[in-house]
Amino acid sequence: MTQQKHAAPRLGEFLRARRALTRPDRHGIPDGDRRTPGLRREEVALLAGVSTDYYTRLEQGRDTHPSPQVVTALADALLLDDEAATYLRGLAAPAKPRKARPEHAAPGLVTLLDAWPHTPALVYGRYFDLLAVNPLGEALFSWLRGERNLLRGIFLEPGARVFYRDWATIAEDCVAALRAANPDPDDARLAALVGTLSVGSPDFARLWGKHEVRAKTATVKHFHHELAGDLTLRFENLAVTSAPGQHLVVYQAEPGSPADHALTLLAGYALSPADDPSGR
Numbered sequence: 001m002t003q004q005k006h007a008a009p010r011l012g013e014f015l016r017a018r019r020a021l022t023r024p025d026r027h028g029i030p031d032g033d034r035r036t037p038g039l040r041r042e043e044v045a046l047l048a049g050v051s052t053d054y055y056t057r058l059e060q061g062r063d064t065h066p067s068p069q070v071v072t073a074l075a076d077a078l079l080l081d082d083e084a085a086t087y088l089r090g091l092a093a094p095a096k097p098r099k100a101r102p103e104h105a106a107p108g109l110v111t112l113l114d115a116w117p118h119t120p121a122l123v124y125g126r127y128f129d130l131l132a133v134n135p136l137g138e139a140l141f142s143w144l145r146g147e148r149n150l151l152r153g154i155f156l157e158p159g160a161r162v163f164y165r166d167w168a169t170i171a172e173d174c175v176a177a178l179r180a181a182n183p184d185p186d187d188a189r190l191a192a193l194v195g196t197l198s199v200g201s202p203d204f205a206r207l208w209g210k211h212e213v214r215a216k217t218a219t220v221k222h223f224h225h226e227l228a229g230d231l232t233l234r235f236e237n238l239a240v241t242s243a244p245g246q247h248l249v250v251y252q253a254e255p256g257s258p259a260d261h262a263l264t265l266l267a268g269y270a271l272s273p274a275d276d277p278s279g280r
Contacts, residue, residue, distance in 0.1 A: 180215045
């Protein structure tokens with residue numbers, strides 16, 4: 001099966017999902033009595049300046065060559081932000097599949113992480129595999145119990161819902177970020193990960209079906225650690241320009257705050273492997 005034939009169903013799935021998420025009143029269209037949420041097909045077609053029949057063929061995968069102008073018009077009709085619009089363009093004109101290569105954190109990044117004994121830090125890759133974690137980061141994420149993929153941890157490890165006090169928001173953001181980082185619909189590694197998570201977690205399957213596309217940004221996160229208790233930490237997510245798809249994550253506490261004291265406590269455990277609550 002050709003790459004274009006693979007991409008067509010994904011394009012239709014994306015259009016249907018985003019149509020359901022688009023509120024009619026954002027376009028000045030009365031909600032009225034609707035059996036399903038979002039815009040109707042004919043409304044998207046009208047807003048995009050195409051025929052309803054043509055738009056229907058796109059959703060059903062019977063047309064695989066929307067022009068760049070039509071893609072832009074559809075992005076406007078569906079009120080897509082820049083990231084989601086870029087993702088839509090990628091589905092409409094998929095790039096040549098990249099050769100899968102194992103991801104590794106650069107030695108310089110590992111050295112940098114280890115130079116921060118009082119700051120939890122990690123590097124994750126395109127598929128949310130943990131590529132490097134400093135000792136305090138290992139102590140903070142002890143609930144992973146040896147799991148080295150953050151998404152599998154978040155959706156399949158029971159401890160995640162205790163650790164992340166705002167688990168639902170974290171889960172939604174991570175799924176949207178996974179899609180943003182992997183625009184290739186024929187990526188075998190992505191398909192395997194999505195399959196595993198969809199079978200193991202109805203929550204993941206539901207969120208993946210929404211087709212939201214959103215990269216991670218700096219924010220404040222709230223945790224509950226089995227030893228240190230509640231922590232509120234600033235989350236910084238930095239793209240590693242020398243290794244596309246990799247991200248350096250740093251967690252910081254407000255100086256003198258309870259979270260700062262909790263991290264100091266965890267740093268002591270991080271330096272004492274026998275006391276590591278994960279058992280590693």
